[in-house]
Amino acid sequence: xxxxxxxxxxxxxxxxxxxxxxxxxxxxxxxxxxxxxxxxxxxxxxxxxxxxxxxxxxxxxxxxxxxxxxxxxxxxxxxxxxxxxxxxxxxxxxxxxxxxxxxxxxxxxxxxxxxxxxxxxxxxxxxxxxxxxxxxxxxxxxxxxxxxxxxxxxxxxxxxxxxxxxxxxx
Amino acid sequence: xxxxxxxxxxxxxxxxxxxxxxxxxxxxxxxxxxxxxxxxxxxxxxxxxxxxxxxxxxxxxxxxxxxxxxxxxxxxxxxxxxxxxxxxxxxxxxxxxxxxxxxxxxxxxxxxxxxxxxxxxxxxxxxxxxxxxxxxxxxxxxxxxxxxxxxxxxxxxxxxxxxxxxxxxxxxxxxxxxxxxxxxxxxxxxxxxxxxxxxxxxxxxxxxxxxxxxxxxxxxxxxxxxxxxxxxxxxxxxxxxxxxxxxxxxxxxxxxxxxxxxxxxxxxxxxxxxxxxxxxxxxxxxxxxxxxxxxxxxxxxxxxxxxxxxxxxxxxxxxxxxxxxxxxxxxxxxxxxxxxxxxxxxxxxxxxxxxxxxxxxxxxxxxxxxxxxxxxxxxxxxxxxxxxxxxxxxxxxxxxxxxxxxxxxxxxxxxxxxxxxxxxxxxxxxxxxxxxxxxxxxxxxxxxxxxxxxxxxxxxxxxxxxxxxxxxxxxxxxxxxxxxxxxxxxxxxxxxxxxxxxxxxxxxxxxxxxxxxxxxxxxxxxxxxxxxxxxxxxxxxxxxxxxxxxxxxxxxxxxxxxxxxxxxxxxxx
Ligand SMILES: Cc1ncc(C[n+]2csc(CCOP(=O)(O)OP(=O)(O)O)c2C)c(N)n1
Numbered sequence: 001x002x003x004x005x006x007x008x009x010x011x012x013x014x015x016x017x018x019x020x021x022x023x024x025x026x027x028x029x030x031x032x033x034x035x036x037x038x039x040x041x042x043x044x045x046x047x048x049x050x051x052x053x054x055x056x057x058x059x060x061x062x063x064x065x066x067x068x069x070x071x072x073x074x075x076x077x078x079x080x081x082x083x084x085x086x087x088x089x090x091x092x093x094x095x096x097x098x099x100x101x102x103x104x105x106x107x108x109x110x111x112x113x114x115x116x117x118x119x120x121x122x123x124x125x126x127x128x129x130x131x132x133x134x135x136x137x138x139x140x141x142x143x144x145x146x147x148x149x150x151x152x153x154x155x156x157x158x159x160x161x162x163x164x165x166x167x168x169x170x
Numbered sequence: 171x172x173x174x175x176x177x178x179x180x181x182x183x184x185x186x187x188x189x190x191x192x193x194x195x196x197x198x199x200x201x202x203x204x205x206x207x208x209x210x211x212x213x214x215x216x217x218x219x220x221x222x223x224x225x226x227x228x229x230x231x232x233x234x235x236x237x238x239x240x241x242x243x244x245x246x247x248x249x250x251x252x253x254x255x256x257x258x259x260x261x262x263x264x265x266x267x268x269x270x271x272x273x274x275x276x277x278x279x280x281x282x283x284x285x286x287x288x289x290x291x292x293x294x295x296x297x298x299x300x301x302x303x304x305x306x307x308x309x310x311x312x313x314x315x316x317x318x319x320x321x322x323x324x325x326x327x328x329x330x331x332x333x334x335x336x337x338x339x340x341x342x343x344x345x346x347x348x349x350x351x352x353x354x355x356x357x358x359x360x361x362x363x364x365x366x367x368x369x370x371x372x373x374x375x376x377x378x379x380x381x382x383x384x385x386x387x388x389x390x391x392x393x394x395x396x397x398x399x400x401x402x403x404x405x406x407x408x409x410x411x412x413x414x415x416x417x418x419x420x421x422x423x424x425x426x427x428x429x430x431x432x433x434x435x436x437x438x439x440x441x442x443x444x445x446x447x448x449x450x451x452x453x454x455x456x457x458x459x460x461x462x463x464x465x466x467x468x469x470x471x472x473x474x475x476x477x478x479x480x481x482x483x484x485x486x487x488x489x490x491x492x493x494x495x496x497x498x499x500x501x502x503x504x505x506x507x508x509x510x511x512x513x514x515x516x517x518x519x520x521x522x523x524x525x526x527x528x529x530x531x532x533x534x535x536x537x538x539x540x541x542x543x544x545x546x547x548x549x550x551x552x553x554x555x556x557x558x559x560x561x562x563x564x565x566x567x568x569x570x571x572x573x574x575x576x577x578x579x580x581x582x583x584x585x586x587x588x589x590x591x592x593x594x595x596x597x598x599x600x601x602x603x604x605x606x607x608x609x610x611x612x613x614x615x616x617x618x619x620x621x622x623x624x625x626x627x628x629x630x631x632x633x634x635x636x637x638x639x640x641x642x643x644x645x646x647x648x649x650x651x652x653x654x655x656x657x658x659x660x661x662x663x664x665x666x667x668x669x670x671x672x673x674x675x676x677x678x679x680x681x682x683x684x685x686x687x688x689x690x691x692x693x694x695x696x697x698x699x700x701x702x703x704x705x706x707x708x709x710x711x712x713x714x715x716x717x718x719x720x721x722x723x724x725x726x727x728x729x730x731x732x733x734x735x736x737x738x739x740x741x742x743x
Pocket of ligand 1: 653657
């Protein structure tokens with residue numbers, strides 16, 4: 001049975017690693033649902049957070065293939081229950097539907113979305129949360145005319161009290 | 171070449187990047203490199219021109235040939251093979267050999283020239299993204315754009331290529347980096363945090379393995395190239411002799427154990443021997459050493475050794491539990507693990523169990539082997555030619571094969587007494603591998619008899635390397651088993667496509683004339699009565715020799731496990 005897994009991949013910070021990571025998935029015909037790359041708390045180590053839907057067996061094998069890459073330091077995988085994760089979504093809305101008050105404004109308040117920019121003719125809303133939450137807000141705002149919508153990939157932190165340094169050591 | 175004791179030392183100080191490439195190779199102990207020049211690598215060739223006393227370059231006739239030569243050299247010597255090519259088409263021509271080396275874990279360093287770094291990404295003349303192209307088929311690759319980065323990149327390349335599970339590495343060097351100056355001082359590479367080449371074997375796991383082995387009634391060992399790569403031949407022999415366990419090989423493991431050793435029960439897989447395939451599904455403990463359960467070995471995985479407890483000794487974590495679940499996985503270096511395992515296992519013999527192998531072997535002899543080695547028909551078989559080599563030599567040849575029926579026949583029948591003496595394209599099955607690989611092997615072990623066993627199809631895929639033989643005077647023996655068919659494909663067409671011979675009939679040139687035009691001594695045997703003399707002359711001849719034997723056009727290789735079938739359903743006809 002396929003489940004949602006979050007992969008955390010720690011790599012050297014060099015040109016071409018993104019390609020090294022993604023070809024492992026492409027070759028096995030695995031769809032990457034989201035991917036985020038950032039620095040980690042350790043100097044020179046980059047952290048990839050990747051979400052895929054796969055069976056336990058496939059994800060286990062893929063993680064070993066990732067670790068086999070010379071420039072990949074460590075790869076881990078987790079089910080949703082073992083990570084704290086978050087995504088961010090931005091919404092571009094016509095100013096008038098929010099300025100006039102009414103239903104749209106209530107929806108924004110109910111979801112604790114923030115207004116991060118007011119521009120000539122439109123407003124940018126920000127909502128952080130799980131995909132289900134940002135999606136719900138999108139669905140509710142849609143009738144009022146969402147001009148643009150974008151959601152980031154998942155970022156995640158694992159629950160066990162281990163530092164990256166100890167994880168990388170073993 | 172092979173046994174040079176006074177290795178030239180490398181130079182140091184201010185030099186060009188191109189000279190630094192050459193001096194880095196010398197510092198790594200490279201004696202030979204195979205390659206082909208072109209625009210983007212010209213500075214390195216210019217540096218080679220003045221360095222003949224330190225490093226010998228072999229001009230090939232195609233870059234694919236250079237990679238296979240480097241592979242043949244590496245497989246015969248255990249050292250890193252090196253090849254070099256220009257950018258663009260030169261670099262892309264390396265890809266087949268690189269992919270072959272990757273899947274067969276052959277240590278190889280490829281150096282490619284690249285356009286000026288200012289031109290990268292502009293579709294400049296002969297620019298190709300060789301880093302992107304080679305990424306999925308290299309163990310590691312890197313692009314160097316500055317002269318000062320050359321020594322470290324090459325040191326790292328050699329370290330990665332030869333350590334752990336070996337593999338091909340590509341270093342792409344832009345032309346400006348070759349021209350610029352560098353203050354050269356070579357420091358061998360010693361390791362990196364992201365790559366642990368040899369996992370430390372768990373002593374607990376070794377104990378679990380020993381326990382399984384000691385309690386086994388019908389244990390069975392499968393061994394692969396891991397034995398050769400970790401130089402564990404002696405330990406392996408000691409292990410099976412102490413435990414008395416029958417042992418079978420993958421084609422990559424062939425020659426790691428004497429073929430006439432009493433515990434050597436033969437070849438696994440699609441065209442392997444009858445007994446080991448049959449009894450895979452009857453053993454109670456399966457001990458796999460340095461092999462990866464390739465589908466050509468396992469047949470239908472859902473019906474593979476399901477009754478057995480599996481011990482898997484393997485250096486690559488990604489291979490454990492990939493195809494076959496291991497009850498006792500032991501991750502690490504085979505030599506080290508076997509050394510620890512030997513004192514823990516009990517002395518034993520498995521006479522009755524071994525007898526089962528002998529019984530099945532007898533059946534195979536009666537139904538397949540006798541006829542193949544001593545045909546009752548006039549038409550010659552491939553097996554009898556290999557048998558003739560066995561009879562006239564002492565198992566001390568290095569046999570290199572191409573891909574197809576002759577490959578399976580050579581693996582099945584050739585006798586070996588020394589390790590590293592069977593060189594074949596196992597994982598990729600690359601036609602065209604044989605001739606250049608044999609050239610590379612011969613240059614690596616010039617004192618050994620190197621025989622290229624080759625089909626009429628595959629010969630023509632890299633036939634231009636006869637030019638390398640001519641130019642570099644390589645005393646390789648070429649044995650062409652000519653059936654005028656793409657034999658292996660024809661066999662499948664006969665068995666599974668109602669003899670519809672789509673594009674497998676070969677319209678061949680006069681191979682004798684071709685070989686002669688490269689000044690190679692030749693002979694053609696089309697009658698059995700001349701076979702022994704022909705093989706003898708080939709073996710005794712001092713230089714290169716081309717022996718063509720006309721064999722049965724529509725002979726088949728048996729036994730056979732049709733694809734998707736259980737190993738134990740192996741067919742004798
Ligand atoms: C580069 C490449 N192309 C195609 C194949 C598929 N193939 C496998 S065996 C074979 C026939 C080989 O014929 P030949 O070289 O005459 O050897 P034989 O089988 O007759 O001994 C072919 C075409 C291959 N293995 N490699």
